[in-house]
Amino acid sequence: MSQKRILIVGAGVGGLSAACYAAMNGYRTTLLEMHSRPGGVCTSWTRGDYVFDGCIHNLAGTSPDSRLYGLWRELGVVPRLAMRGYDELVAVERPDGPPLVLHTDLDRLEAHLKALSPVDAPVVDELMAGARWFRGFDLLGLAMASPAERIAALARGAPMFRKWGALTLERFAERFSDPFLRRAFPTVVYDWPGQTMLMALYFMGRASVGDLGWPEGGAQAFSQAIADRVVSLGGEICYGTRAQTVLVEHDRAVGVRLADGVELFADAVICNGYGPDVIFGLLGGRFTSRAVRDYYAHPEDRVEMGVHVCLGVRRDISAEPHAIVLPLEGPVVIDGEPRERLYVECFGFDQTLAPAGAAPLKVVLPTSWERWDRLSRHPVAYKAAQAEIAEAVIGQLERRFPGLRDQIEVVDVATPVTTQRFTGNGRGFRPDPAVLVKALFAGRRLSQTLPGLSDFYMVGQWAGPPSLPMVAAMGRDVIRQVCRRDGRPFAADPGEASG
Ligand SMILES: Cc1cc2nc3c(=O)[nH]c(=O)nc-3n(C[C@H](O)[C@H](O)[C@H](O)COP(=O)(O)OP(=O)(O)OC[C@H]3O[C@@H](n4cnc5c(N)ncnc54)[C@H](O)[C@@H]3O)c2cc1C
Known part of the structure; x- marks a missing residue:
């Protein structure tokens, strides 16, 4: 045959x-x-000495105890790439006080949230109960499960899905009385609007057992x-x-x-x-x-992580959180839209991406496909828009990382048109x-x-x-x-x- x-x-x-x-x-x-x-x-x-990652923030299946780890092994990702977890999922900063740090250690996170706002202890308890429940529920691992296992998981998870499934981070945050937590909490999942609480609790729970992280090399x-x-x-x-x-x-x-x-x-x-x-x-x-x-x-016209402002910086940022939601001083127009925050990614934790003492640093911006499609028909305007974005972002980052401008060795701005050229994926x-x-x-x-x-x-x-x-x-x-x-x-x- x-x-x-x-x-x-x-x-x-x-x-x-x-x-x-x-x-x-x-x-x-x-x-x-x-x-x-x-x-x-x-x-x-790769640009110069720097490797800029266009994709991975959180990879599920980094724990050897998870089902997805078996998938990564079948596909040859492990043991070839070392998997590492993070100490925190994100730090949401503010100009006038300590940040909200989403520690992956849930006991530490609980203490931190209660210290940020003692009066919100009951809301924190509810949140932590949800996150702790997900420690033992390998939601995405169900992709590898048998039909019987899926049905059993559905029965087990149904009360949680009913309780949290239709609730957005914005709606949940309204339960906090502390104004900073009300503002900061909706941004903890990539600063994407309208995310369901299920996703946040899944992230918190699974990161706490080392099942959400980063493959070395990216x-x-x-x-x-x-x-x-x-x-x-x-x-x-x-x-x-x-x-x-x-x-x-x-x-x-x-x-x-x-x-x-x-x-x-x-x-x-x-x-x-x-x-x-x-x-x-x-x-x-x-x-x-x-x-x-x-x-x-x-x-969709909206591409959530559509623009990647990539900077190669000769600066040790290994102690920085790997993801930061950075508030701006009042709305700043970047890429044609008023922005109140930047989503900053610091890659100092992976030594394979840059020489010693240096690291890639990236800001991702949601954007409009139409805007970049239009601009791409006018190469001079397109390049000018890229340069303008880089300049605006660097100006804002300089406040958070004083001296950064002088440490920048590489600037590279990828747009949805770049993604389309190399992968065929255009709109969101x-x-x-x-x-x-x-x-x-x-x-x-x-x-x-x-x-x-x-x-x-x-x-x-x-x-x-x-x-x-x-x-x-x-x-x-x-x-x-x-x-x-x-x-x-x-x-x-x-x-x-x-x-
Ligand atoms: C910015 C960003 C961040 C992300 N972060 C994460 C994360 O942290 N964790 C996570 O799990 N997921 C993340 N994702 C999602 C994840 O990366 C994607 O869902 C996944 O990689 C999509 O894979 P795909 O199989 O759909 O193929 P695609 O990535 O869409 O690739 C399709 C391939 O087909 C090729 N192709 C298309 N047309 C043709 C043709 N006619 N002939 C030949 N070749 C063709 C393209 O060149 C391309 O290589 C992220 C995605 C993005 C964009």
């Missing part, structure tokens, strides 16, 4: 994961990637580890290769036509990448439902908690398969919930589904045991 072939378009983490499991299960596996390296948005870039090291695993399992990765059309015969995906006209044929095609491009570009909009059209035809998407809940508890994704088209699958953040573990688990599930279709048992090579 000849070996069946699977073609995978896109070496984002979802595509890389699918390629690993396809190869593990004996498929002839070819991964086509338009860029010159793997990872998609899970990437870093995003590119992470993606490269999985790409190397694909190759070591016998899979092939073709870089600089753009797929243009999915070839369909009798409502079956049979291969891919590349941008240079070459046609490749396969028994199944898996697409990873920017959802609207896959649905309306590669497939020409032929296989949709109303739900699929509604979701993919109107991606609606982070819909329902998509996560359906995936975790019912194993259902938005568009893992499409109506009317067989032998075709989608993986990645446009087909299911975002985040590295969710897209990697989806790659695994898609191959499980292909194996089931082909009547063969699914196998996962456990990878190297940790030393």
Whole structure:
């Protein structure tokens, strides 16, 4: 019997994961990637002596006791990369008093919050009870669970989901009487508006057991580890290769036509990448439902972490919190919008990213895709906008880090247009908690398969919930589904045991 072939378009983490499991299960596996390296948005870039991470803040599955750690081992991330936790998730600062530090040690956090506002002790108790409950509830690990385990987890978690699921950080913060806590608490999850309390409690609980952290070397090291695993399992990765059309015969995906006209044929095609491009570009909009059209035809203009102002600084920032919400003195217009705070990331904790005594420092800003798309048609204006943002950000950082301006060796500003050029991902998407809940508890994704088209699958953040573990688990599930279709048992090579 000849070996069946699977073609995978896109070496984002979802595509890389699918390629690993396809190869593990004996498929002839070819991964086509338009860029010159793997990872998609899970990437870093080097400028001078500095490596700037474009992605990872918190990786779930860093504890050897978690289910997701097993996923990272199967994918060759561990033991190759050391995993580390953080002492704090974020520090929310203020000009006139001590910061709110979200310590990962929950006893320390409780004492800290009660010291910041003794009268708010009952609210703190409620918060801490929720965070402590999540210590023992590996929510994202459910992506690796059996249907029976998911049902049991749903039964166990239902009261918590009812209590916290629809509550935003903003609404919860209204319970504090201390004005600073009311202001600061809504910003603790990346300073994104409208986050659900479930996410905050999950972060707090799992970080406290070392299950949320950082892989040494960051995003590119992470993606490269999985790409190397694909190759070591016998899979092939073709870089600089753009797929243009999915070839369909009798409502079956049979291969891919590349941008240079070459046609490749396969028994199944898996697409990873920017959802609207896959649905309306590669497939020409032929296989949709109303739900699929509604979701993919109107991606969001808002890109939450759209602009990355990256600075290489010859300064020891290893003692700084790795994430800081920094208040500005009154609203300051940056990137065309009045801003009251900056989200600052200090990478002094990972010595592999810069020479000794230096570190990358980054500010991420939410932005508008339309604005950058427009600017990109006028290269001079685009460059000027980048320079203006860098200057404004440096001016604000100088107040927090006196002398910083003179220590800056590299400045690099990435925009949503940069991300689109290198990964195909342009606009933002609606982070819909329902998509996560359906995936975790019912194993259902938005568009893992499409109506009317067989032998075709989608993986990645446009087909299911975002985040590295969710897209990697989806790659695994898609191959499980292909194996089931082909009547063969699914196998996962456990990878190297940790030393
Ligand atoms: C700024 C930022 C911070 C994040 N922080 C975290 C975090 O802290 N923790 C976490 O878990 N998750 C985080 N995420 C989310 C996580 O990184 C993403 O959900 C995940 O990496 C998306 O992977 P994907 O499989 O969807 O592929 P993508 O990253 O979208 O990659 C798709 C790939 O397909 C390729 N491609 C597209 N079209 C074609 C074509 N026609 N032909 C060939 N190749 C093609 C692209 O070049 C790209 O390499 C973050 C994301 C961003 C953007």
